[in-house]
Amino acid sequence: MSVVTTVLLILSTAFITFFFIKWVLQSKGKRYPKGPMGLPIVGHLPFFGRHPPSTFMKWWESYGNVFSIRLGSWNTVVVNGYKAVKAAAEHPNDAFSGRPKFISSEVLAERIHEDVFAFGNFSPVYLKQRNLASKALRLFTSKRKDVIEELVTNEAVAFADSLVRKFSTSPGHIELEVQILVVRIIYQFLYGRGEQVDFDRHVKIIYREVEEFNKFTGSGSALDVLPWLRYIIPWKVDALRKLTAKGDAIMWEQVQKHYETFSADHIRDVADAIITSDAEDEENKDRYVLTRARLNLTLADLQGAGADTTSKTMLWLILYMTKYPQIQERVFAEINTVIGKSRNVELKDKPNLVYTNAVILEVMRIVTQVPFSLPHFSMTDAKIEGLDVDKDTVVLFNLYSIHHEKEFWGDPEYFRPERFILDDNSFIRFKNNHVLAFGLGRRRCVGESSQK
Ligand code: HEM
Incomplete structure (x- = not known):
């Protein structure tokens, strides 16, 4: 073994040991909900898989609404499902409204x-x-x-x-x-x-x-x-x-x-x-x-x-329209009937374009462009659904889980814009309120009003 290789080996061993000890000390005395087993140093990163939201859905099933993982060096709590995410995002003391460094x-x-x-x-x-x-x-x-x-x-x-x-x-x-x-x-x-x-x-x-x-x-x-x-x-x-x-x-x-x-x-x-x-x-x-x-x-x-976020949402919309030409035809027919060909679509037409709106919402729901929102950070010791989440913890709001909650949506895996519409062609408001692609709470997207 050459001198350079030996030095490199010593340095990397010292490095890894240092961060392992730091991690152990950081986590000492902290209280976290249970969660899947991870690895030292890299935590759960190697287990995220090709589509992390699907992996997180499995962990949600196994460990409940609030579970812990390690996002690399960071102690992290993942919050799942509408009720738990809403409670955490709207915590009265803004306990989870910080951002990690x-x-x-x-x-x-x-x-x-x-x-x-x-x-x-x-x-x-x-x-x-x-x-x-x-x-x-x-x-x-x-x-x-x-x-x-x-x-x-x-x-x-x-x-x-x-x-x-x-x-x-x-x-x-x-x-x-x-x-x-x-x-x-x-x-x-x-x-x-x-x-x-x-x-x-x-x-x-x-x-x-x-x-x-x-x-x-x-x-x-x-x-x-x-x-x-x-x-x-x-x-x-x-x-x-x-x-x-x-x-x-x-x-x-x-x-x-x-x-x-x-x-x-x-x-x-x-x-x-x-x-x-x-x-x-x-x-x-x-x-x-x-x-x-x-x-x-x-x-x-x-x-x-x-x-x-906006361009990827548009691209998904185009992709879904390509995959489901019959839905695209229906959107086109609605725009034709409500507006005709003599003028462009205007914002004031929105309430009359019920099906078109439902299609946009359904794309935002099924895709969930920002599946774990932007990372939040706990600024004080607090609880979510009775479970302790200590100060200085990364908190991920799993928006994808809200959009794919079986009890609420029934068949979340299917692209079905009709789920938002009643027989009399009116909007089902409470379902609309469960599409939270812009996040929720005090840190929700500030650009939301420019998209709605
Ligand atoms: C379809 C389009 C968009 C989606 C899906 C989206 C989604 C999101 C999400 C999930 C968050 C994180 C919320 C949280 O931390 O809990 C966020 C934050 C943010 N978004 Fe958007 N966004 C979109 C468009 C926009 C636009 C057009 C703008 C600006 C004009 C914008 C500006 C921001 C800013 C500044 C934040 C940070 C807010 C904060 O930290 O308080 N977004 N967005």
């Missing part, structure tokens, strides 16, 4: 040396930031719906034309087209259209950033949950830093431009709404400060957070 959140926080929005911890500053972000989004989704409606309609019409041009004679992949479409819409929603050259360039950069960022933060991403990997593959963390910097550069450039061209009488887009919102809170000034940098950085979160 995974590597990706650390990298995001480094930028301004304070917590950020979507991946940051729960605090009064977070609440203030969320409140302002929701207000800014609502301005264009409820009060001035026309802005977003016009934007989406124009993009959708151009998109449909381009699909016909490209794919009517030969097949092709539409994944990239759909992803770019969604980024184009989100970008204009946040910043307006601006110069064509910047627009095209920025859209491409954001699209790539989102794709790459998801590889770092997807459920069970090794780098995120095995913090010691940063010493073994430090270039991966640097790559994440560089990636984030690219997205940020666009956001800061836009913020600068918005400051320069701003007019208080005409709030043009979400960026205008954010840069004019009052970060300071006179009443709570002593308790916390929401800095201007942190507030402006909300835009970077909005820029990335909705692109992947």
